Amino acid sequence: xxxxxxxxxxxxxxxxxxxxxxxxxxxxxxxxxxxxxxxxxxxxxxxxxxxxxxxxxxxxxxxxxxxxxxxxxxxxxxxxxxxxxxxxxxxxxxxxxxxxxxxxxxxxxxxxxxxxxxxxxxxxxxxxxxxxxxxxxxxxxxxxxxxxxxxxxxxxxxxxxxxxxxxxxxxxxxxxxxxxxxxxxxxxxxxxxxxxxxxxxxxxxxxxxxxxxxxxxxxxxxxxxxxxxxxxxxxxxxxxxxxxxxxxxxxxxxxxxxxxxxxxxxxxxxxxxxxxxxxxxxxxxxxxxxxxxxxxxxxxxxxxxxxxxxxxxxxxxxxxxxxxxxxxxxxxxxxxxxxxxxxxxxxxxxxxxxxxxxxxxxxxxxxx
Amino acid sequence: xxxxxxxxxxxxxxxxxxxxxxxxxxxxxxxxxxxxxxxxxxxxxxxxxxxxxxxxxxxxxxxxxxxxxxxxxxxxxxxxxxxxxxxxxxxxxxxxxxxxxxxxxxxxxxxxxxxxxxxxxxxxxxxxxxxxxxxxxxxxxxxxxxxxxxxxxxxxxxxxxxxxxxxxxxxxxxxxxxxxxxxxxxxxxxxxxxxxxxxxxxxxxxxxxxxxxxxxxxxxxxxxxxxxxxxxxxxxxxxxxxxxxxxxxxxxxxxxxxxxxxxxxxxxxxxxxxxxxxxxxxxxxxxxxxxx
Numbered sequence: 184x185x186x187x188x189x190x191x192x193x194x195x196x197x198x199x200x201x202x203x204x205x206x207x208x209x210x211x212x213x214x215x216x217x218x219x220x221x222x223x224x225x226x227x228x229x230x231x232x233x234x235x236x237x238x239x240x241x242x243x244x245x246x247x248x249x250x251x252x253x254x255x256x257x258x259x260x261x262x263x264x265x266x267x268x269x270x271x272x273x274x275x276x277x278x279x280x281x282x283x284x285x286x287x288x289x290x291x292x293x294x295x296x297x298x299x300x301x302x303x304x305x306x307x308x309x310x311x312x313x314x315x316x317x318x319x320x321x322x323x324x325x326x327x328x329x330x331x332x333x334x335x336x337x338x339x340x341x342x343x344x345x346x347x348x349x350x351x352x353x354x355x356x357x358x359x360x361x362x363x364x365x366x367x368x369x370x371x372x373x374x375x376x377x378x379x380x381x382x383x384x385x386x387x388x389x390x391x392x393x394x395x396x397x398x399x400x401x402x403x404x405x406x407x408x409x410x411x412x413x414x415x416x417x418x419x420x421x422x423x424x425x426x427x428x429x430x431x432x433x434x435x436x437x438x439x440x441x442x443x444x445x446x447x448x449x450x451x452x453x454x455x456x457x458x459x460x461x462x463x464x465x466x467x468x469x470x471x472x473x474x475x476x477x478x479x480x481x482x483x484x485x486x487x488x489x490x491x492x493x494x495x496x497x498x499x500x501x502x503x504x505x506x507x508x509x510x511x512x513x514x515x516x517x518x519x520x521x522x523x524x525x526x527x528x529x530x531x532x533x534x535x536x537x538x539x540x541x542x543x544x545x546x547x548x549x550x551x
Numbered sequence: 552x553x554x555x556x557x558x559x560x561x562x563x564x565x566x567x568x569x570x571x572x573x574x575x576x577x578x579x580x581x582x583x584x585x586x587x588x589x590x591x592x593x594x595x596x597x598x599x600x601x602x603x604x605x606x607x608x609x610x611x612x613x614x615x616x617x618x619x620x621x622x623x624x625x626x627x628x629x630x631x632x633x634x635x636x637x638x639x640x641x642x643x644x645x646x647x648x649x650x651x652x653x654x655x656x657x658x659x660x661x662x663x664x665x666x667x668x669x670x671x672x673x674x675x676x677x678x679x680x681x682x683x684x685x686x687x688x689x690x691x692x693x694x695x696x697x698x699x700x701x702x703x704x705x706x707x708x709x710x711x712x713x714x715x716x717x718x719x720x721x722x723x724x725x726x727x728x729x730x731x732x733x734x735x736x737x738x739x740x741x742x743x744x745x746x747x748x749x750x751x752x753x754x755x756x757x758x759x760x761x762x763x764x765x766x767x768x769x770x771x772x773x774x775x776x777x778x779x780x781x782x783x784x785x786x787x788x789x790x791x792x793x794x795x796x797x798x799x800x801x802x803x804x805x806x807x808x809x810x811x812x813x814x815x816x817x818x819x820x821x822x823x824x825x826x827x828x829x830x831x832x833x834x835x836x837x838x839x840x841x842x843x
Binding site: 236237257258259260264265268269271273274275285288289332333 | 737739745753758761
């Protein structure tokens with residue numbers, strides 16, 4: 184990955200009246216990167232994207248594209264293009280006219296426009312649909328016209344605002360891999376806004392998780408999923424179990440008492456400090472938990488060194504490829520997800536006393 | 552009863568015809584039939600004190616092309632065209648302003664636009680008379696007393712006065728269809744255009760204007776056609792000197808007692824309006840109308 188910053192945000196704040204939409208965020212998005220802004224609706228991700236596009240101006244702070252301060256530059260003077268959530272195709276123009284629009288505004292010679300429109304439509308596999316009107320296209324086709332219309336201008340950065348939001352699930356999955364492949368082929372920096380965590384994980388090189396106007400964590404999909412730094416991130420990305428407890432031993436690997444006589448290990452996120460006696464939360468992903476009949480050890484390497492937690496099996500769901508158990512630790516529900524090949528898990532019946540196990544470094548200690 | 556229901560279920564078009572019947576009867580008796588009578592009259596000779604003599608003639612139509620009347624036609628056409636353009640120039644920005652306000656404000660502004668038109672048209676036209684009159688008109692009196700002008704401006708009894716009156720009278724008919732078109736306009740299209748390097752004027756020229764065109768054409772028709780046939784406004788504000796075709800027609804019926812000639816003039820005017828309407832349907836092609 185290049186070390187050049189395609190986009191840099193410094194302490195960007197956006198207020199609408201008294202509402203703070205973006206609360207002083209700083210981000211560096213590298214050249215050629217597929218970067219996602221991920222968060223629930225109202226977290227400020229779209230506002231952030233619109234400030235890069237120039238459709239909104241920051242209340243304070245600075246937006247830079249390739250080191251150049253954008254300041255009050257209007258959208259039509261910025262080297263970026265946007266794929267809008269509802270496509271925003273011009274209804275009175277054909278597909279080809281839509282795609283040609285940006286180049287016409289930039290006074291690109293007619294011959295070159297023609298050639299590049301054809302190339303762009305080929306890139307998104309819409310050759311032959313040049314003279315259709317947006318009304319005559321399916322959702323997926325509209326989506327691809329919007330992509331071609333933006334990409335044909337060879338922007339330095341492509342901004343995408345939940346571009347797959349209006350598509351049905353199956354088409355969305357297909358477009359995810361198509362988009363990712365397209366991005367790798369054209370090599371343009373993509374900044375992608377989504378509230379769909381799976382979409383962000385699958386497509387992105389890096390993700391910024393946002394909530395209530397703040398960036399909570401920036402990292403690769405793996406870092407975000409495996410090493411969440413806050414309860415919000417652990418909760419928002421994927422599924423997880425939270426167990427409340429009291430820190431009894433600190434260090435890189437902390438020990439936490441989650442019930443009388445039950446102490447588990449959990450890794451401490453970088454840059455966070457906990458003190459002995461502090462109330463905290465242990466986060467453990469359902470697929471990282473082993474379940475066995477009471478007192479047994481799972482068939483995994485180094486199982487003796489795992490954290491062991493007595494529990495009572497409350498519910499069981501057969502999900503085909505996997506089996507899902509809900510066990511009670513005290514009165515906290517812990518979801519356990521095992522591959523449908525695990526033998527020791529199969530011997531557990533609803534109502535039985537069981538033992539849950541996990542590797543200490545796969546649990547995360549988080550602030551409450 | 553059961554049989555009747557079964558009949559209607561089997562032939563749904565019967566239901567539609569039944570529903571159409573009252574309005575069809577109304578239109579036939581009070582619209583088509585009178586129009587037909589006017590058409591017949593236009594081919595007959597005049598009676599001495601109004602009415603008609605039952606002798607077929609084409610003389611009435613020949614007379615409409617008499618230079619005297621033909622000039623009035625052209626004049627009416629010119630006045631209606633200028634009225635339409637001025638109304639558009641004033642009405643479009645107003646419609647755009649209203650359409651870009653918050654939904655609640657839009658309602659208030661549309662209401663504000665309509666309120667003056669709840670007053671009788673004649674009264675409003677006479678109000679303009681008191682504003683525009685040469686020596687006693689409010690505008691001239693004010694400007695003279697302020698010493699800004701030495702002699703009264705020619706505001707009354709000419710084309711200017713008629714056009715002012717017509718523009719005022721038909722402004723809402725221009726604003727409302729344009730407003731309706733602009734209100735439907737998706738804001739994200741404007742953002743997309745800006746994002747694709749279009750500056751303000753280009754956004755207007757390439758996106759806003761073409762998408763509001765059906766509203767513009769509809770509004771222009773709604774202003775042009777009644778302006779062409781206007782007779783109250785020119786009668787009052789034209790000061791009896793500047794006449795339009797509508798005044799000549801009403802004169803034929805009310806003063807000259809030449810009903811057949813009045814009828815012929817009416818039909819020629821209808822033909823002109825029909826042509827204008829056809830142009831409207833051309834300008835907004837099928838495709839565009841389907842789109843909006």
